[in-house]
Amino acid sequence: MLTTNPFDDDKLHEECGIFGIWGADHGSAHVALGLHALQHRGQEASGIVSYDGQQFHAHRAMGHVAGNFDKDEVIRRLAGRVAIGHNRYSTTGETAMRNVQPLFAELASGGFAVAHNGNLSNAMQLRAELNRRGSIFQSTSDTEVIIHLVATSHCDSLLDRLTDALKRVEGAYSLLVLTPEGLVACRDPLGIRPLVMGKLGEATIFASETVALDVIGAKYLRDLEPGELVMVSDAGVRSFRPFEPRAPRPCIFEHVYFSRPDSIVDGTSVYEVRKNIGAELARESPVEADYVVPVPDSGVPAAIGYSQASAIPFELGIIRSHYVGRTFIQPNQDVRRAGVKMKHNANSKLIEGKRIVLIDDSIVRGTTSVKIVQMMRDAGAKEVHMRIASPPTRHSCFYGVDTPVRSKLLAAQMGTEEMAKYINADSLAFISLDGLYRALGDTRDAANPQRCDACFSGAYPTRLTDYDEEGHARPLRVVASR
Numbered sequence: 001m002l003t004t005n006p007f008d009d010d011k012l013h014e015e016c017g018i019f020g021i022w023g024a025d026h027g028s029a030h031v032a033l034g035l036h037a038l039q040h041r042g043q044e045a046s047g048i049v050s051y052d053g054q055q056f057h058a059h060r061a062m063g064h065v066a067g068n069f070d071k072d073e074v075i076r077r078l079a080g081r082v083a084i085g086h087n088r089y090s091t092t093g094e095t096a097m098r099n100v101q102p103l104f105a106e107l108a109s110g111g112f113a114v115a116h117n118g119n120l121s122n123a124m125q126l127r128a129e130l131n132r133r134g135s136i137f138q139s140t141s142d143t144e145v146i147i148h149l150v151a152t153s154h155c156d157s158l159l160d161r162l163t164d165a166l167k168r169v170e171g172a173y174s175l176l177v178l179t180p181e182g183l184v185a186c187r188d189p190l191g192i193r194p195l196v197m198g199k200l201g202e203a204t205i206f207a208s209e210t211v212a213l214d215v216i217g218a219k220y221l222r223d224l225e226p227g228e229l230v231m232v233s234d235a236g237v238r239s240f241r242p243f244e245p246r247a248p249r250p251c252i253f254e255h256v257y258f259s260r261p262d263s264i265v266d267g268t269s270v271y272e273v274r275k276n277i278g279a280e281l282a283r284e285s286p287v288e289a290d291y292v293v294p295v296p297d298s299g300v301p302a303a304i305g306y307s308q309a310s311a312i313p314f315e316l317g318i319i320r321s322h323y324v325g326r327t328f329i330q331p332n333q334d335v336r337r338a339g340v341k342m343k344h345n346a347n348s349k350l351i352e353g354k355r356i357v358l359i360d361d362s363i364v365r366g367t368t369s370v371k372i373v374q375m376m377r378d379a380g381a382k383e384v385h386m387r388i389a390s391p392p393t394r395h396s397c398f399y400g401v402d403t404p405v406r407s408k409l410l411a412a413q414m415g416t417e418e419m420a421k422y423i424n425a426d427s428l429a430f431i432s433l434d435g436l437y438r439a440l441g442d443t444r445d446a447a448n449p450q451r452c453d454a455c456f457s458g459a460y461p462t463r464l465t466d467y468d469e470e471g472h473a474r475p476l477r478v479v480a481s482r
Helices: 006-010 027-037 065-069 072-077 123-132 143-152 158-166 211-215 253-258 270-284 300-310 333-343 367-378 416-423 433-439
Strands: 016-022 045-051 056-062 082-088 103-107 110-120 171-179 182-187 196-200 203-207 219-223 229-233 236-240 291-294 318-320 344-346 355-360 383-388 427-430
Touching: 016 027, 016 110, 016 171, 016 182, 027 045, 027 065, 027 072, 027 082, 027 203, 027 211, 045 065, 045 110, 056 065, 056 072, 056 110, 065 072, 082 110, 082 171, 103 143, 110 123, 110 143, 123 143, 143 158, 158 171, 158 182, 158 229, 182 203, 196 211, 203 211, 253 270, 270 300, 270 383, 270 433, 291 300, 300 355, 344 367, 355 367, 367 383, 367 416, 416 427
Parallel strands: 291 355, 355 383, 383 427
Antiparallel strands: 016 082, 016 203, 045 056, 045 082, 103 110, 110 171, 171 182, 182 229, 196 203, 196 219, 229 236, 318 344
């Protein structure tokens, strides 16, 4: 089966998107719109849980937001002025309904729904410990570990139980937790995954990206700070900082690829950063060419920046159709190739006889780059040069990004010249890690990284309890119960 974008099979897939609202009529309708804007962060499944002051209501389903929440009766069933939602791309746990979020459980204190963006790097060890103590899991998602830790905590208040639970987890999380006591938003102490706060009239909103605020006409207030916990209830909005302060390490790949270009991440325009990346790439790795061609759609802003800095004309040498869904019929290679061309096709009249600079956001396994370069050669390109708007991806991610084990990452196995031969490009170059930081307006400090750049540098900001640095699971070590 071909995905909607046949090149996406070799992309780093986004972790998830979350959206929550407190105090708005038809809260679930607002959440559905917010999830629409965050669809790029997860296309596998989506769900909403609402609370009407008396009971919780939930609707979760596989597939896109539009298909799951486009019927009025679905939204009407999700009654209440409070709701949270989640778009999923699985990074841990199988593709199954039992893993679709928000997850919900009835605890001793009442209903508890949680939506999680990120990944816990010690979830397997905690799960083994909880199983030994008698916990019964309903999913294979790492997020359910948080529910069991809250349920088994001996602290008194909800906030104390949640804080107690989160102090035991490692890795990345931006969370929305919905309970009868209120809506809680929390960002991990390193701020690896993003979370913003907004306002719509008297309603308070939390979302993975500012673009989700824009779509419902909400005002962006601020980013949640790393390690901050915000609770919204009838008592108002209260902010807590229950964790020891640490130097923040927000994910650098949010700017390179994950976030929508029209979002603001950590106070910085994603679109402007991607243009800056392209300009830095042009200065670091110039080449004589006739056209700069983006790989749609993620390569477009960097290609604009490269074109402006190099004075090489920007042209759409690859045309993407946005009106083609999934292609299921693939009895042979010819049909598969035709399915690809339905979605991405070379602008042959433009390309023929020209020297092309292709701009893409990353190289993972390299299979996408092979297809793109061959597409340009089949269209008659005289030369094909590849420029990548991120450093070589040499290490796996354990914080909510679906990456292969290290042995499957092309840059971990080959040098740049060898990679160029592999993808059949006349030349290949990546932006340097220092150049990427410059594009963000920073000066890189390798001894004290300002961001999580582990997929490029191997400098992981937390312990890797469940996995070794090659991406393979470690043997489980069950610790004694507390």
